[in-house]
Amino acid sequence: MKKIPLTIYLLCLFSASQAQLYIHLNSGYSVSTHPSIMQNRVITDNTIEQFRIKFSYGNGLNLGIGAGYAFSEHFFAELNAVTTFFSRSRSENNWEYYFKREYYKLHLTGLNGDVLIRNSSIQLAPMIGYSINAGKFSPFFKAGLNILYLKSRYANTYTYKYFDSGIGWYLETTEVKRRSDGGMQLGFRGSAGILYRLSEKLMFM
Secondary structure, three states: OOOOEEEEEEEEEEEEOOOOEEEEEEEEEEEEOOOEEEEEEEEEOOEEEEEEEEEOOOOEEEEEEEEEEEOOOOEEEEEEEEEEEEEEEEEEEOOHHHHOOOOOOEEEEOOOEEEEEEEEEEEEEEEEEEEOOEOOEEEEEEEEEEEEEEEEEEEEEEEEEEEEOOOEEEEEEEEEEEEEEEEEEEEEEEEEEEEEEOOOOEEEO
16 A cells, blocks of 8 residues: 655754855654554454554654755755654554463454554655745745655564463464665655745745
């Protein structure tokens, strides 16, 4: 299923170090608009229970920095870098509760145990833009490539029931950890807004 991260920017400051060269800082929060859904099913004797578990991979705090250069009064180019922190999704579904009870019929499918997924990412975005100088307020829009590098960590601690001919049924707790590298992905980034000039060298977006 395709994931679409929605980024809500909270604050962005422009600081012009020279007439044509500037830097800016930004912060925001990404919300995953299409979380993954996993369905669990528990069959005990003549009873069937079904419930869903939701994982959101894109949630997290964003911090970024960028630098730009104004070629003229209207045209400019930027290079932005954004990283994501505290992006995690957690779910608990312990099958040990069912293993410790006696059933004539027991069938379990889906997720077992405590699952924690943590993601970290770095995004680079070279962009070009156009602004309209209207006094203190300057409308602008910009667009360019978005280069994403993503890493993911998966941890699952679960208890399972096994059978041994010598000792019979017994429970064993296992911890599984995995790392995956999403590699480099290319996309498109675009934005539009209004700059407000607080002073000659400081602007608010």
